[in-house]
Amino acid sequence: MANPGILIVVAPQRGVLPPAAFELVTAGRRLADALKEPLSAVVLSDKAQGPAAELAARGVDKVYAVEHPLLADFVEELHAKAAAEAARKSGTGKILVSSSVAGRALAARLAVLLKAGLAADVFEIRPDGRVLRPLFSGNLIAEVEFKTPVAVISVAPMTFPRAEKAAKTGAVEPLAFDPGAPRSRFVSFKAEESNEVDLGAAERVVSGGRGLGGPEGFKLVFDLAHALGAAVGASRAAVDSGWIPYRHQVGLTGRSVRPKLYVAVGISGQIQHLAGMSSSGTVVAINPDKDCPMMQTANVAVQGDYKELIPLIIADIKKRRG
Amino acid sequence: MPIHIVVCVKSVPSSAAIPVDPGTGLPKTAGVPAILNPFDEYAVEEAARLKERLPGSTATALTVGADVEVLREAAARGCDAGVQVAGPEFEGGDSLSSSAALAAAIKKLHADKPVHLVLFGKNASDEASGTVGSQTAAWLDWPGAAGVKKIEAADGASVTVHRMMEDGIDALSLSLPACLATVKEINEPRLPSLKGKMAAKKAVFPKWGAAELGLDPAQVGAAGAGTRLAKASPPPPRPAGVKVEGATAAEKAAKLVDLLLERKLI
Numbered sequence: 001m002a003n004p005g006i007l008i009v010v011a012p013q014r015g016v017l018p019p020a021a022f023e024l025v026t027a028g029r030r031l032a033d034a035l036k037e038p039l040s041a042v043v044l045s046d047k048a049q050g051p052a053a054e055l056a057a058r059g060v061d062k063v064y065a066v067e068h069p070l071l072a073d074f075v076e077e078l079h080a081k082a083a084a085e086a087a088r089k090s091g092t093g094k095i096l097v098s099s100s101v102a103g104r105a106l107a108a109r110l111a112v113l114l115k116a117g118l119a120a121d122v123f124e125i126r127p128d129g130r131v132l133r134p135l136f137s138g139n140l141i142a143e144v145e146f147k148t149p150v151a152v153i154s155v156a157p158m159t160f161p162r163a164e165k166a167a168k169t170g171a172v173e174p175l176a177f178d179p180g181a182p183r184s185r186f187v188s189f190k191a192e193e194s195n196e197v198d199l200g201a202a203e204r205v206v207s208g209g210r211g212l213g214g215p216e217g218f219k220l221v222f223d224l225a226h227a228l229g230a231a232v233g234a235s236r237a238a239v240d241s242g243w244i245p246y247r248h249q250v251g252l253t254g255r256s257v258r259p260k261l262y263v264a265v266g267i268s269g270q271i272q273h274l275a276g277m278s279s280s281g282t283v284v285a286i287n288p289d290k291d292c293p294m295m296q297t298a299n300v301a302v303q304g305d306y307k308e309l310i311p312l313i314i315a316d317i318k319k320r321r322g
Numbered sequence: 323m324p325i326h327i328v329v330c331v332k333s334v335p336s337s338a339a340i341p342v343d344p345g346t347g348l349p350k351t352a353g354v355p356a357i358l359n360p361f362d363e364y365a366v367e368e369a370a371r372l373k374e375r376l377p378g379s380t381a382t383a384l385t386v387g388a389d390v391e392v393l394r395e396a397a398a399r400g401c402d403a404g405v406q407v408a409g410p411e412f413e414g415g416d417s418l419s420s421s422a423a424l425a426a427a428i429k430k431l432h433a434d435k436p437v438h439l440v441l442f443g444k445n446a447s448d449e450a451s452g453t454v455g456s457q458t459a460a461w462l463d464w465p466g467a468a469g470v471k472k473i474e475a476a477d478g479a480s481v482t483v484h485r486m487m488e489d490g491i492d493a494l495s496l497s498l499p500a501c502l503a504t505v506k507e508i509n510e511p512r513l514p515s516l517k518g519k520m521a522a523k524k525a526v527f528p529k530w531g532a533a534e535l536g537l538d539p540a541q542v543g544a545a546g547a548g549t550r551l552a553k554a555s556p557p558p559p560r561p562a563g564v565k566v567e568g569a570t571a572a573e574k575a576a577k578l579v580d581l582l583l584e585r586k587l588i
Binding site: 013014073080100104105107108115117118130134135136137138139141143144147151154183186187188190199246247252260261271275283284290296297298299302303308309313 | 335338339340342349360361416417418421447448449450451452453454455456457459460461464465466467468469482485486487488489490491492493494495496497500503506507547548549550551552553554555556557560561563564565566571572574575576578579581582583585587588
């Protein structure tokens with residue numbers, strides 16, 4: 001069983017706090033209240049004061065602001081070193097990090113620096129110290145316990161609601177950081193197409209699969225996503241066919257998503273795809289084949305031709321919104 | 323300049339449909355055929371491609387575990403040598419203790435012939451923590467990056483890599499030696515050649531235990547693990563779904579929108 005205290009580790013990306021940071025605040029707050037332990041956070045950034053104040057306003061008791069120009073962009077060894085110093089200073093036993101690309105690497109390094117047990121992609125943290133995470137592509141749920149005084153937990157995005165402003169604002173404390181002689185250097189960043197909702201943080205996702213019949217089918221998928229305010233996903237079959245770039249791929253070899261609403265259009269539902277989206281709140285399947293696995297597992301199954309259905313669904317939504 | 327690459331590979335069950343042993347409450351993988359972790363194929367392929375780009379380079383496959391066949395598979399796909407870290411003391415390890423064992427073996431290889439790059443797959447298909455690359459880097463105190471989709475330039479002193487982030491691509495420059503966890507965008511693995519298969523068949527792989535690595539048995543396997551798998555169970559069944567019925571497509575569309583509004587999903 002880990003030592004008392006909960007510490008959230010947050011690395012703003014491109015100067016912005018990711019929505020997952022507020023999900024960590026909720027996860028941390030629930031655990032802190034259940035255990036009657038303090039909740040602290042550490043923000044690692046070149047401009048840490050603003051994000052630190054934002055976390056304090058959302059109810060984190062104490063936020064350490066570690067500010068250094070070399071923390072502007074994610075460099076795993078530097079961020080982990082800074083996080084480890086904050087963790088040692090706070091003396092907390094349970095450390096929460098988001099399972100993003102950066103968060104996963106940060107949690108991994110941090111665990112070794114603190115000689116701590118690590119559980120990744122956790123979706124439930126129990127007050128008895130055990131955590132739940134998927135095993136074998138989500139075919140099994142593992143109940144993991146920690147043997148070390150410090151536990152590092154990377155939390156799957158979208159599993160906790162995002163914390164709002166709290167009644168009581170916490171304190172912000174600056175923390176100095178000496179990066180030493182870094183051996184990793186951030187060179188540049190090239191953004192993906194803008195104006196797209198990020199899959200991992202989306203509350204709604206519309207995905208297309210082989211059943212679209214061709215790349216032009218994604219036009220309707222994008223239209224529906226736009227009408228729903230959703231991100232666009234895809235099955236591996238659609239990506240492998242070159243209909244849509246890989247970054248949209250959902251599933252075992254793509255991204256894992258956990259939106260409130262997942263609409264699968266023309267996706268038969270192979271196990272590899274289901275592994276990446278079966279934790280979604282409500283799954284809607286649109287498919288002509290009523291017997292395919294996706295139609296069988298979906299919460300809402302609509303049998304039919306997507307080319308006919310999607311324009312009608314969009315028109316109906318527009319009509320009701322006036 | 324030729325470099326020495328170590329590729330860390332893992333043996334995993336060939337299927338994800340793993341039952342739970344009712345006696346222990348733990349996953350029962352006995353009897354399920356083992357394969358090279360599919361994500362590790364990309365790391366092995368990248369090592370083979372780096373060898374082609376930098377003639378005279380060598381690649382050593384490294385595994386922690388009882389299955390030596392993954393080393394044979396890596397050799398068939400282009401690795402020159404392989405090392406197996408195995409013994410009863412390594413059983414029941416988690417990402418913390420397994421990465422410690424990998425790091426110790428890499429140190430030993432490094433002392434014998436300096437290592438420049440250590441490559442990993444994105445994650446193992448069984449436990450899928452996706453953290454062992456960065457954990458190994460931390461034990462070694464070497465720089466590293468995860469999510470690597472391109473190794474742009476590597477010489478004996480540094481490497482430039484492209485890292486796939488949620489919002490775009492980062493470029494990083496790392497001094498060597500460094501640990502890189504790859505993603506599947508990095509290449510398209512080729513099938514093993516017949517020549518490679520023949521050579522792999524005859525290959526002999528040294529086996530190192532904790533003693534050879536200078537590790538205390540308390541640091542490895544279950545003893546050195548930071549976590550314990552208490553139990554595993556199938557996920558709760560999803561509630562039965564509803565079928566949206568209608569005489570026409572328009573009727574179905576309207577009913578679907580009704581339902582989404584009713585459940586406050588849109």
